[in-house]
Amino acid sequence: MSRLPTTAHLNLDEFELKEYMKFTEFNFNPKVAAGVTAAGYVTPTPIQAKSIPTILEGRDVMGLAQTGTGKTAAFALPILHRLMKGHRGHTRALIVAPTRELAEQIHTAISSLGQATGLRSVTVYGGVSIRPQIARLKQGVEIVVACPGRLLDHIKQKTIDLSRLEVLVLDEADQMFDMGFLPDIRRLLTHLPSQRQTLLFSATMPQEIRRLAKEVLRDPETVQVDLVAPAVTVSHALYPVDEARKTDLLLNLLKNTDTGSVLVFTRTKHRAKRLGEKLGKVGYKAASLQGNLSQNRRQAALEGFRDGSYQILVATDIAARGIDVSQVSHVINFDMPNTPEAYIHRIGRTGRAARSGDAYTLVTTDDRLMERAIERVLGRSIEHRTLDGFAPSASAAPGTEQVHRNSRGCQSTRKREYGNASAGKPTAARSKNPRNRRPSGQSARPVAASTGGQ
Numbered sequence: 001m002s003r004l005p006t007t008a009h010l011n012l013d014e015f016e017l018k019e020y021m022k023f024t025e026f027n028f029n030p031k032v033a034a035g036v037t038a039a040g041y042v043t044p045t046p047i048q049a050k051s052i053p054t055i056l057e058g059r060d061v062m063g064l065a066q067t068g069t070g071k072t073a074a075f076a077l078p079i080l081h082r083l084m085k086g087h088r089g090h091t092r093a094l095i096v097a098p099t100r101e102l103a104e105q106i107h108t109a110i111s112s113l114g115q116a117t118g119l120r121s122v123t124v125y126g127g128v129s130i131r132p133q134i135a136r137l138k139q140g141v142e143i144v145v146a147c148p149g150r151l152l153d154h155i156k157q158k159t160i161d162l163s164r165l166e167v168l169v170l171d172e173a174d175q176m177f178d179m180g181f182l183p184d185i186r187r188l189l190t191h192l193p194s195q196r197q198t199l200l201f202s203a204t205m206p207q208e209i210r211r212l213a214k215e216v217l218r219d220p221e222t223v224q225v226d227l228v229a230p231a232v233t234v235s236h237a238l239y240p241v242d243e244a245r246k247t248d249l250l251l252n253l254l255k256n257t258d259t260g261s262v263l264v265f266t267r268t269k270h271r272a273k274r275l276g277e278k279l280g281k282v283g284y285k286a287a288s289l290q291g292n293l294s295q296n297r298r299q300a301a302l303e304g305f306r307d308g309s310y311q312i313l314v315a316t317d318i319a320a321r322g323i324d325v326s327q328v329s330h331v332i333n334f335d336m337p338n339t340p341e342a343y344i345h346r347i348g349r350t351g352r353a354a355r356s357g358d359a360y361t362l363v364t365t366d367d368r369l370m371e372r373a374i375e376r377v378l379g380r381s382i383e384h385r386t387l388d389g390f391a392p393s394a395s396a397a398p399g400t401e402q403v404h405r406n407s408r409g410c411q412s413t414r415k416r417e418y419g420n421a422s423a424g425k426p427t428a429a430r431s432k433n434p435r436n437r438r439p440s441g442q443s444a445r446p447v448a449a450s451t452g453g454q
């Protein structure tokens with residue numbers, strides 16, 4: 001197979017042109033190849049085509065790819081291949097992820113792709129009892145998928161031995177930064193052998209992640225797939241509406257649209273819960289996924305959504321990280337996300353792995369800045385659809401000039417607003433930092449309060 005350029009954009013159109021590339025060309029160990037076949041993968045996605053050969057060579061990789069691009073298999077398959085040789089019974093690969101959901105999802109993908117390998121993987125995260133994790137680790141596992149906080153607990157209690165670690169993966173590094181985990185990651189690094197292969201995946205590259213990459217990666221190859229553009233299989237539409245009429249508009253949309261599974265995003269845990277209940281009351285099979293739920297209830301909501309018992313899942317950004325439900329036909333932003341990156345993550349939940357999907361966003365006049373910022377990142381304007389009877393009453397735009405100036409600050413930056421870091425952030429009028437500027441009257445708001453992350 002011919003090597004692809006070190007850093008290049010490859011969109012799904014190009015991906016389709018490269019149909020000749022097959023998984024068989026990677027020459028995976030037959031037991032790993034069996035997992036690929038069982039998963040039904042034939043053609044590698046762009047991130048897989050570009051990063052798997054490099055990872056197989058043992059080199060460090062900086063992967064710029066959002067979820068939905070196939071990045072999990074991009075690192076999981078070469079890791080499984082590598083671990084087929086050598087000793088078993090001790091931790092040889094560590095994957096660090098920001099949320100429990102993502103950790104579970106990675107673990108599930110590894111278990112399924114590695115089903116014939118006999119390699120063992122375990123998840124390690126907080127919010128659940130540590131004892132079963134200790135027991136599994138004691139039995140001897142080769143792969144650990146962990147969230148940072150609980151992993152450090154295990155290190156402190158000496159219930160995990162990472163002294164013979166060979167591969168470290170930092171997944172969704174930008175999200176880990178957003179959630180305030182970088183100090184934990186740096187602490188963790190001091191406990192790992194310096195001789196190792198390191199793979200770092202991130203959807204965006206804020207300054208802090210660039211710095212981290214410099215610290216942890218040795219002579220990395222950068223592979224980049226659609227850095228900020230969402231899957232081309234997603235179509236976008238904006239629905240202007242007054243705040244007070246959002247629920248009615250949502251119900252109207254749901255009634256008049258042919259949908260499969262629908263993922264609805266709200267700004268806060270409370271709104272997710274309330275909206276989920278409301279949808280249930282009017283007869284939809286709906287659940288909510290937000291950080292106030294116990295781990296069991298989160299799992300039940302996710303599984304119900306995955307197996308179709310719930311048609312609608314109402315979620316906050318953080319709770320929705322790592323949701324991989326391939327039949328999501330519509331993502332509906334009941335509330336506008338706080339950053340363009342959050343928008344891209346949300347809509348990355350539909351149109352996954354080349355399926356098509358629709359992304360609808362309910363917008364109020366307060367959302368105009370973010371609307372422009374998202375359009376800049378997408379590189380095009382998004383269609384406005386006004387439903388009969390739902391035209392917003394106050395449709396006058398806030399000062400257009402201000403919109404223009406302020407939205408620039410939102411375009412390429414990430415805000416630490418996912419967790420508690422936004423508390424006390426200055427408002428538009430006071431802030432010198434363009435990241436923090438907002439139109440007057442719109443207060444800083446976290447996308448979702450921290451779920452505790454792990």
Ligand code: AMP
Nearest residue numbers: 041043044045067068069070071072353
């Ligand atoms: P990820 O970006 O890793 O969350 O993967 C997104 C989805 O794409 C998951 O449902 C994977 O099972 C699926 N997927 C990953 N690689 C491939 C492939 N080569 N062909 C088809 N589907 C894939």
